[in-house]
């Protein structure tokens with residue numbers, strides 16, 4: 259059974275697939291933070307803006323592979339080929355080949371947003387890695403590298419040598435968001451390998 263925080267249809271707001279309609283499947287749990295505020299400061303990842311604890315979100319619950327794909331189909335509700343974004347938390351704690359294959363059999367394109375600390379050894383159509391300083395990055399290739407900026411420990415010149423199609427800097431959403439955005443813009447102007455990723459869904463008030 260998969261433990262799912264929430265499932266909902268929305269517009270992808272970040273990165274290279276921005277603007278695309280997708281069903282987001284948010285898995286419960288992460289390996290870099292418990293999700294509890296009391297553990298935030300002592301965690302490897304301490305800037306998370308997502309609630310991935312429990313199964314109490316919209317359409318959240320425990321699902322078998324079949325029941326999860328059936329729920330995703332109900333939510334997609336279109337004859338057009340579907341697009342699923344598996345996210346979290348850290349989706350690779352639970353996502354497996356059985357689920358990906360069943361999604362593909364049901365005419366869905368699959369994508370993952372991962373922190374890149376767990377090897378992916380099956381075929382997902384779109385891999386977006388958002389590395390976190392202080393963790394061991396093992397997924398070093400994919401479609402999109404999305405670095406939340408700034409993370410002072412990161413050497414961006416080294417990161418752009420990893421094997422991705424797109425390299426994004428995404429301003430960290432914190433009290434310093436305005437300054438982080440200015441700094442990310444300056445960095446992209448200086449080194450145009452990096453593109454700016456703005457969390458458009460937050461600006462538009464979309465979930």
Ligand code: SF4
Pocket residue numbers: 288289290291303304305306307308310346347348373390
């Ligand atoms: S790795 Fe991602 S999901 Fe996990 S705590 Fe960090 S930002 Fe949140």
